[in-house]
Amino acid sequence: MSNESLDPRVNRLKLGDPSAVIKVEEGENWNVYEVFHQEKRGAHHEHVGCVHAPDPQLALVFAKEQFARRKKCVNLWVVRSADILAFDVEDEDMFANNLEKNYRDASGFKVMEKINKFKQSK
Amino acid sequence: MYGGGYIFDEPNGKQLREEQLHDDPEKLAAFEDRIARGEKIEPGDWMPAEYRRQLIRLIEQHAHSEIIGALPEGTWITRAPGFKRKLALIAKVQDEIGHGQLLYNAAETLGKSREAMINDLLSGKSKYSNVFNYPAKTWADVTVIGFLIDAAAIVNQVANAKGSYGPYCRALERICYEESFHLKQGHDAFIELATGTPEQKAMLQDALNRWWQPIMHFFGPPDKTSQHSEKLMQWKVKMASNDEMRNQFLDSYVPKIWELGLTLPDPLLRKNTATGRWEYSDPDWNEFFRVINGGGPCNAERLQVRKWAEEEGRWVRKALMNPAERRSLPVA
Ligand SMILES: [Fe+2]
Ligand SMILES: [Fe+2]
Numbered sequence: 001m002s003n004e005s006l007d008p009r010v011n012r013l014k015l016g017d018p019s020a021v022i023k024v025e026e027g028e029n030w031n032v033y034e035v036f037h038q039e040k041r042g043a044h045h046e047h048v049g050c051v052h053a054p055d056p057q058l059a060l061v062f063a064k065e066q067f068a069r070r071k072k073c074v075n076l077w078v079v080r081s082a083d084i085l086a087f088d089v090e091d092e093d094m095f096a097n098n099l100e101k102n103y104r105d106a107s108g109f110k111v112m113e114k115i116n117k118f119k120q121s122k
Numbered sequence: 123m124y125g126g127g128y129i130f131d132e133p134n135g136k137q138l139r140e141e142q143l144h145d146d147p148e149k150l151a152a153f154e155d156r157i158a159r160g161e162k163i164e165p166g167d168w169m170p171a172e173y174r175r176q177l178i179r180l181i182e183q184h185a186h187s188e189i190i191g192a193l194p195e196g197t198w199i200t201r202a203p204g205f206k207r208k209l210a211l212i213a214k215v216q217d218e219i220g221h222g223q224l225l226y227n228a229a230e231t232l233g234k235s236r237e238a239m240i241n242d243l244l245s246g247k248s249k250y251s252n253v254f255n256y257p258a259k260t261w262a263d264v265t266v267i268g269f270l271i272d273a274a275a276i277v278n279q280v281a282n283a284k285g286s287y288g289p290y291c292r293a294l295e296r297i298c299y300e301e302s303f304h305l306k307q308g309h310d311a312f313i314e315l316a317t318g319t320p321e322q323k324a325m326l327q328d329a330l331n332r333w334w335q336p337i338m339h340f341f342g343p344p345d346k347t348s349q350h351s352e353k354l355m356q357w358k359v360k361m362a363s364n365d366e367m368r369n370q371f372l373d374s375y376v377p378k379i380w381e382l383g384l385t386l387p388d389p390l391l392r393k394n395t396a397t398g399r400w401e402y403s404d405p406d407w408n409e410f411f412r413v414i415n416g417g418g419p420c421n422a423e424r425l426q427v428r429k430w431a432e433e434e435g436r437w438v439r440k441a442l443m444n445p446a447e448r449r450s451l452p453v454a
Contacts, residue, residue, distance in 0.1 A: 018426050080450065
């Protein structure tokens with residue numbers, strides 16, 4: 001590489017030895033926070049991704065920069081990824097629906113049939 | 123947490139753990155059935171060690187490409203002609219850094235720490251898109267990057283967004299949405315030069331001539347020479363072959379270049395109306411491998427700038443560090 005960069009800012013930096021070994025320590029890029037985005041007042045906050053941050057306040061600042069710079073947003077939540085409790089994905093079958101659950105559903109109750117039967121019987 | 127069963131690569135590339143080298147055939151069959159049915163694989167799911175390794179490699183290099191790709195364009199922010207072009211370029215460069223962050227997060231869900239990825243980039247072990255080893259000499263170069271390199275990246279990213287790994291697909295959905303702005307602002311700046319003064323047209327033609335070979339290199343070596351990618355196709359890690367993507371790019375964008383009265387430095391370039399496929403001269407693949415292995419005009423500078431940023435930013439990261447924070451992986 002020639003020493004002169006096309007980028008005037010790069011030249012001003014007086015970059016060091018290209019063969020220098022730089023090592024980033026584990027943990028240097030802080031902790032991970034999950035981000036939840038609210039598009040309009042009254043709507044749910046929806047999960048949109050993560051940011052790395054040293055604490056919750058800065059996580060909010062970074063989340064605004066990363067997830068609210070274009071589309072509409074009225075609020076954000078952040079929470080440490082480690083503080084999310086979730087079911088084990090292996091247990092997914094426990095959510096399988098028993099077909100005999102129409103007693104939980106509006107469609108499980110046929111009032112019109114009963115009303116019509118009652119009217120006809122008169 | 124970095125403990126647990128999902129770590130493929132110890133920080134900085136130590137070997138796979140022994141038990142991960144042998145996939146359980148029953149689990150493998152169930153995994154492949156899920157993918158065949160079009161289901162997405164999520165971070166906590168069982169996956170073959172090789173699937174994890176290939177995905178980390180793919181997503182990590184994609185992330186590095188976004189970050190390094192912002193360098194040649196970032197150079198031009200102060201010199202972009204006019205206030206609106208400056209604003210658009212700042213917004214685009216910020217998006218690219220944001221894409222890098224989204225992708226690093228997606229790769230982290232597979233168990234490799236962000237620091238390990240950055241270290242592998244800085245040491246040269248992990249690659250990034252080869253096009254960014256070339257310089258942006260004039261403003262016309264920036265318009266060629268914004269229009270055609272972003273267009274090529276979109277072809278690739280739209281294909282990958284239909285892949286099998288959930289976090290990568292979700293990141294790409296967001297990325298593709300922003301890329302449509304990158305493409306449009308690049309096309310607009312490109313047209314402005316193509317329809318401008320004779321000097322502007324000549325500057326653009328010169329940039330196109332220099333960038334054409336790196337653009338032809340962008341999708342990688344021809345299918346006839348690339349190694350075993352069938353498994354990756356079956357696992358929906360790789361969604362289209364190099365030649366298919368290159369053909370799709372040529373089909374969409376060569377007409378948009380030619381309609382502006384510009385030429386491309388390849389006398390064989392034409393669409394075969396019988397096969398519907400594009401024909402072109404083979405770009406110099408030795409040059410491609412020479413550049414990707416460090417021999418390009420900007421490889422050293424790109425890494426030097428990244429090293430400088432890591433070193434000079436370290437005191438800020440340290441000053442903000444909260445010792446009570448416990449590290450964890452992204453959830454999704
Ligand atoms: Fe991008
Ligand atoms: Fe882009």
